[in-house]
Amino acid sequence: QQPVQSPQAVILREGEDAVINCSSSKALYSVHWYRQKHGEAPVFLMILLKGGEQKGHEKISASFNEKKQQSSLYLTASQLSYSGTYFCGPSWGKLQFGAGTQVVVTP
Amino acid sequence: NAGVTQTPKFRVLKTGQSMTLLCAQDMNHEYMYWYRQDPGMGLRLIHYSVGEGTTAKGEVPDGYNVSRLKKQNFLLGLESAAPSQTSVYFCASSYSGGVSYEQYFGPGTRLTVT
Numbered sequence: 001q002q003p004v005q006s007p008q009a010v011i012l013r014e015g016e017d018a019v020i021n022c023s024s025s026k027a028l029y030s031v032h033w034y035r036q037k038h039g040e041a042p043v044f045l046m047i048l049l050k051g052g053e054q055k056g057h058e059k060i061s062a063s064f065n066e067k068k069q070q071s072s073l074y075l076t077a078s079q080l081s082y083s084g085t086y087f088c089g090p091s092w093g094k095l096q097f098g099a100g101t102q103v104v105v106t107p
Numbered sequence: 108n109a110g111v112t113q114t115p116k117f118r119v120l121k122t123g124q125s126m127t128l129l130c131a132q133d134m135n136h137e138y139m140y141w142y143r144q145d146p147g148m149g150l151r152l153i154h155y156s157v158g159e160g161t162t163a164k165g166e167v168p169d170g171y172n173v174s175r176l177k178k179q180n181f182l183l184g185l186e187s188a189a190p191s192q193t194s195v196y197f198c199a200s201s202y203s204g205g206v207s208y209e210q211y212f213g214p215g216t217r218l219t220v221t
Contacts, residue, residue, distance in 0.1 A: 032209065
């Protein structure tokens, strides 16, 4: 039942792009994305809602395919500050988080 | 504005001991949550509350109890700690339900049960 995230880990050089995918076995109302740096609390990045509405605090792009029950997070022109573990949280009423994707951005 | 705070930050318990973790938020949020985080498992919901005086079970509620006597506080109790409860515990809050409102997390409590 836990959403499936892929890849499990990715290593990037500064300036490179990456895509993190999140798949659910259930129909979704929304998808949340959070980033957690080592030893810190998860921090909200974005919510994608049915119908295309998005709420976010940062300049990060994401997509939400309701029919396929999938969401993707796009890390474009990655910066060192993008390093961390990214969690998706598909919601069908309650949030359930994926296991996370570890992203390491190197100079 | 402190956001979400958790007490204590670290704790070591012996098997069978009890303890209470305190979560406080100053954002006047209705919803509060307790998660545990284990390596490779992500965040798993233990219990949550949709308002003062109400609580509900999440994915992994066994061995835990919660109370929300005041809107700003959410307590997580372990009555008889077990080594399987060794984890990092995060409290979170949101203005309203989890579908379209972001959650704000506290700094976490690292609990070790020996």
